[in-house]
Amino acid sequence: MKTNGIVSGFLKHHFRHFNAATLVDAAEAYRAHLESGMPMLLAMGGAMSTAEIGLSLAEMIRQDKVHAVSCSANNLEEDIFNLVAHDHYVRIPHYRDLTPADERKLLDQHLNRVTDTCIPEHEAIRKIEKHIFKIWSETEKRGDRKLPYEYFYELVRSGVLKSEYQIDPKDSWVLAAADKNIPIFTPGWEDSTLGNIFTSYCLKGELKPSTMKSGVELMMHVTEWYRKHCTDRGVGFFQIGGGIAGDFPICVVPMLQQDMEIDVPFWSYFCQITDTNESYGSYSGANPTEKITWGKLDETTPKFAINSDATIVAPLIFAIVLGG
Structure with a gap:
């Protein structure tokens, strides 16, 4: 395994103290975890797909450095939005200077702002809606049911989007995940653009809620995956941001140990990148040692x-x- 790349060398030379040193320590421990033969789960909150995390994450998946993803549902869909509508995205470098009137103008232009980047409604959201609604409908007619990511895998594997790619497909982490057939867990999927759209079709009577598998079924899916991959040493947990993307999957260990009384190992590595502090008991900013008391990590x-x-x-x- 290559260990002396230009970026790695720079970081190890310059990042020697404080958060910088922790970055290097966490990365080297990540490598050691993989080299010992243990898999890694990536938990990802925020809007990392619109920040084009696929530029680096896709290669991590291709090289078997990430073996499952748990993400806020927007990250699943926004990677595909970027795949087919990148040329229509609008970047606003001075977004902090926008007035409420400026924001309303963006709404009127059907531009949905995520910090400095606007996702175009018609070129991204509505384009994908058209294709995925057909898959939802056909699945329901067959009497079948799936998890959200399974519908996305069917969509990208169908080839219907290929003529509309606007970025190099190697920079899409969802495409890489589909190629590797790793699971993408999306707790709280309803709280996303396409989750809202799916709900609207249910309210109109055009789809049934049961066509999408539930959160309990998703938790069971995560649990089954963990039991299959943890062996006797555990699975690593690398977390970007906070929220349900991390809170949901990390709970499978105490659930198995305490509620089902099944002997499984604790998560065997933990790293979180966050700018949140521990104010008002914020779990997103809690020190990792707090997770020991909840039966998620070992000392x-x-x-x-x-x-x-x-x-x-x-x-x-x-x-x-x-x-x-």
Whole structure:
């Protein structure tokens, strides 16, 4: 495995203290975890797909450095939005200077702002809606039911979008995940653009809620995946941001140990990139040691908390893991 890349060398030379040193330590522990033969789950909150995390994450998946993804549902859909509508995205470098009137103008132009980037409704959201509604409908007619990511895999594997790609497909992490057939867990999927759209079709009587598998079924799916892959040593947990993307999957270990009384290992590595603090008991900013008391991590689990911006930090960690 390559270990002396230009980026890795730069980081190890310059990132020696504080959060910078933790970044390097976490990345090297990530590598050691993989080299010992244990898999890694990536939990991803925020809007990392619109930040084009696929530029680095897709290669992590292709090289078997990530074996499952749990993400806020927007990250699943927004990777595909970017895939087919990248040329229509509008970047607003001075977004902090926008007035409420400026924001309303963006709404009137059907531009949905995510910090400095606007997702175009018609070229991205409505384009994908047309294709995925057909898949939802056909699945329902067959009497079948699926998880959200399984519908996306059917969509991208069908080839119907290929003529509309506007980025290099190697930079789409969802395409890479589909090629590797790794699971993408999306807890709270209804709280996403296409989740809202699916709900609207249910309200109009054009689809049944049961066509989409439930959150309980998703938790069962995560649990089955963990039991299959943990062996006697566990699975690593690399978390970008906070929220349900991380809270949901990490709970399978205490559920198995405490509620089902099944002997499984704790998560065997933990790292979180977050800019959240521990105010008002925020779990997103909790020190990793707090997770020991909840039966998620062991006292010997390698634990890292990097207080920084994941759009900067995550690609650097990935570069070290990849040997770049």
